Amino acid sequence: MLLFLAPLLFDAQTPDLGWLVGHWCTEPKNGGVTCENWAPMQGGAMRGTGTSEKAGKVTANEAMTILISDSGVVFHAEPANQPPADFRAVKLDAAARSVTFEDATHDYPQRVRYWREGEALLAEISLADGSQARRWRFQRVK
Structure with a gap:
């Protein structure tokens, strides 16, 4: 039922997601780092990429797009070697x-879920009830 109400949560203008724009990386941990890059909104789409590396080798990557349409806002994810999801x-x-x-x-x-805490960008994936959560804390790369 929430999906049908989602368009009601937004006004008719493009939502401000400018706080997501930039090149973001986690602190290196156990020889690995995860980075996301988000470009500014253009033509109703905001494009991003995510890459995880360990010991200089890419271990995961995905293309992401946030789309704005009359029916609402959609996060489209295309992880490598997996089907895309909206x-x-x-x-x-x-x-x-x-x-x-x-x-x-x-x-x-x-x-x-994405959110900012001060200068940090946080990202979390989970089940709908919040269980099995995985979280990343990114810092802007200058």
């Missing part, structure tokens, strides 16, 4: 610099 925005709080996307029919993840 998650509809269920909560967008521009003042808190936070956005949450969900698709309860997807196996995992069912929820994708």
Whole structure:
């Protein structure tokens, strides 16, 4: 039912997701690092890429797009070697610099959430109830 209400959570203008724009990386841990790059919104689409590396080798990558349409805001993920998936925005709080996307029919993840804490960008994937959460804390790369 939330998916049908999602368009009601947004005004007619393009939502402000500018706080997501930039090149972001986690602190190196156990020889690995994860980075995301987000370009500014253009023509109703905001494009991003995500890459994880360990010991100089890519271990995971995905293409991501946030699409704005009359039916709402959609996070489209294309992880390598997996089928693409679409998650509809269920909560967008521009003042808190936070956005949450969900698709309860997807196996995992069912929820994708981005938010800012000061200068840091946080990302979390989980099941729709918040269980089995995995979280990343990114810092902007200058």
